[in-house]
Amino acid sequence: MHIRKDDQVEVIAGDDKGTPSSRRIAKVLRAIPSKNKVVVQGVNRVYKHMKPSQKNPQGGRLSKEMPVDVSNVMLFCPKCNRGVRQGARFTAEGRKERYCKKCGQGLGTLGPKKPAHAEAAKAAPR
Ligand SMILES: [Zn+2]
Known part of the structure; x- marks a missing residue:
């Protein structure tokens, strides 16, 4: 897979893609080569509703990034200032x-x- 953990990427497709005036640049938190997916900071965030538990006595909503297809992101080039x-x-x-x-x-x-x-x-x- 061409993207690795800690890479800076531009999100070019999917629900959280940027626009030419507002590019979506973020860090890869996790790469999952077996599924061709990556977890990108702040992208494809879902809320999980948690019942109160020992670990989390309050319960409530937990925000979590879900994996997106690696084809939705491109490696970010600082010189070009875009995904390339x-x-x-x-x-x-x-x-x-x-x-x-x-x-x-x-x-x-x-x-x-x-x-x-x-x-x-x-x-x-x-
Ligand atoms: Zn470049």
Whole structure:
């Protein structure tokens, strides 16, 4: 899946999507790759009605984000100031990196360094 926990994303579809004048940028709280879903802060929030219990003696309404389909969000690029399509490449030290396909901005590295990939990155023009 192309979105991970703690990513900043723009919500582009669904009930909580933003508009061009009011973009909806939020943090991913949880990624669920097996279901292709993500839980995004403040998005798809539902109220759960709770009976009073030991843990929650007052009972009442509990607000909770529910998972949304990962296709409803795009990775946020700070340089473009919007959700963008992302690509993957290797950095000079051989670490996998996601980048913005629009402006080329790096959007964070993933995983360990791999020297073999460093060689490939040097050989390939950026
Ligand atoms: Zn960008």
